[in-house]
Amino acid sequence: MRSWIALFTAITFEVTGTLSLKLFSMHTPGLELIITYAFLAASYVLLSKAFRQIPVAVAFAVWEAVGLVLISGLGVLLLGEHLTPTHLLALVGLLLGATLLHRGTVGHEAQPANIPRLTTLNGEGA
Template structure:
């Protein structure tokens, strides 16, 4: 459970960093870029710890996919951006893909591997 919480934290850091980059671009404030660097760094650090126990493909798909979905939704709300029908369809496919990857991973649990000498 700890590693899943780290993955969620990595997603939150990624979304925050990306949104702060957009905010800095619009406002001209350099502080958003510093926030972005810190948040993206924290995101990668959290992700790198999470993949110790979560399959890399699952962790990366969820980190990137859920991040894209949240960034898109927050951009609609915070920056008055729009989504075309094609973009919305792509997000739906992304959710379906993440779900299938997660279901497939549950069906084939990873085997314990010994330490290589």
């Protein structure tokens, strides 16, 4: 459960950081870089925490899909941007893809990678 909270908090930070690029550049140039870097760094830290329990493919797909949907929706609401039916279909497709990835991994907990030992030419361990 904590990993999902970390993931959705990471999404919130990523969306905030990305939107700050546009919002702050219109009023206070330069400030947007500091705010964006801080929020995106926090987002990646939390995303790495989510990776500990959620499979990477699922966590990253959810992070990207939900983030894009939120950024697109907030762009419409806050920035007056427009979404065409094709854009909306693409956003639905992203969410569907993330959902399918998640459903395909339910019950398959993330396991530490089984990294094979390196061997030398004569077959001994390195």
